[in-house]
Amino acid sequence: xxxxxxxxxxxxxxxxxxxxxxxxxxxxxxxxxxxxxxxxxxxxxxxxxxxxxxxxxxxxxxxxxxxxxxxxxxxxxxxxxxxxxxxxxxxxxxxxxxxxxxxxxxxxxxxxxxxxxxxxxxxxxxxxxxxxxxxxxxxxxxxxxxxxxxxxxxx
Numbered sequence: 001x002x003x004x005x006x007x008x009x010x011x012x013x014x015x016x017x018x019x020x021x022x023x024x025x026x027x028x029x030x031x032x033x034x035x036x037x038x039x040x041x042x043x044x045x046x047x048x049x050x051x052x053x054x055x056x057x058x059x060x061x062x063x064x065x066x067x068x069x070x071x072x073x074x075x076x077x078x079x080x081x082x083x084x085x086x087x088x089x090x091x092x093x094x095x096x097x098x099x100x101x102x103x104x105x106x107x108x109x110x111x112x113x114x115x116x117x118x119x120x121x122x123x124x125x126x127x128x129x130x131x132x133x134x135x136x137x138x139x140x141x142x143x144x145x146x147x148x149x150x151x152x153x154x155x
Contacts, residue, residue, distance in 0.1 A: 001032075001033070001036075001137070001138055001139065001140055002135070002136070002137055003029045003135070003136040004133065004134065004135045004136070005024060005027070005133075005134055006131055006132070006133055006134070007013075007022070007027075007033065007040075007121055007131070007134055008011065008130070008131055008143055009022060009024045009129065009130045009131075009132065010082070010129055011126065011128050011129050011130075012120065012122045012125070012127050012130075013125065013126055013127070013129050014062055014064070014086070014123060014124060014125050014126070015060060015061075015064050015121065015122055016050075016060035016063045016119045016120075016121050016123050017060070017119060017120045017121075018054050018060070018117040018118065019106060019117075019118050019119065019120045019149060020054060020110075020117040020118045022130075023036060023040065023134070024110065026134075027134055027136070028032060029136055030066075030105055030108060030109065030110065030136065031108040031109075031141060032108065032140050033105045033108060033136065033138035033139065034106075034108070034138070034139050034141050035105065035107075035135075035138055035139050036105040036129050036136060036137050036138015036139060037102055037103065037104055037105060037136070037137055037138065038102070038103045038104075038106075038110060038134060038135070038136050039101075039102045039134070039135045039136075039137075040100060040101050040102075040103070040118070040132050040133070040134055040147035041099055041100040041133045041135075042099050042120075042130060042131070042133065043098070043130075043131045043132070044094070044099075044130055045090075045091050045094055046079060046087060046091055046094055046127070047120065047121060047122050047123055047124070047125050047127060047128070047130050048093065048094040048097035048098055048121040048123070048124050048129070049092070049098065049099065049100060049101045049119065049120065049121065049132070050096070050097050050098070050101065050118075050119045050121060051059045051101055051103070051112070051116050051117070051119065052116065052117070052119055053115055053116070053117070054115055054116060054117025054136075055115050059096060060119070063119075063121075066145070067093050067096075067121060067123075070091045070093075070096075071092045071093050071096070072089065073085045073086055073089050078106070084125075086124050086125045088094055088097055089122065089123065091123075092095070092123045092125030093121070093123040094121070094123055097121055101118065105138055106135070110135075118142050120132075128146065
């Protein structure tokens with residue numbers, strides 16, 4: 001089975017946001033999959049996706065602090081400055097983290113680790129709505145042929 005849809009995440013301020021529940025709530029098809037994969041692709045160049053710690057919010061703050069240190073705003077060597085001082089650093093951060101992730105599906109649930117969650121990484125100071133293409137590939141349980149079961153029980 002293949003299924004594809006677009007998920008829209010409301011605009012967020014710059015930071016690392018756990019969106020696992022938002023993704024799952026918009027993909028009831030996952031519950032039908034016995035074994036498969038979910039591929040998420042963000043259709044933007046100044047935001048990214050990753051999987052990481054979902055319990056302690058200080059991890060997300062540390063991510064933000066580290067990326068701000070790694071790719072600072074206002075560097076004199078940036079030429080792409082038309083959209084503001086946060087735009088070029090946002091493009092660089094998005095390229096470092098990537099535009100897609102793949103998650104296994106097992107018995108109708110995302111097979112994430114105990115402390116793992118899906119992050120929307122918003123690299124602009126104030127982002128716009130973000131569009132994510134979700135593609136599911138997987139196998140649904142085979143339907144039971146009740147006529148075959150009845151034949152066996154009658155013999």
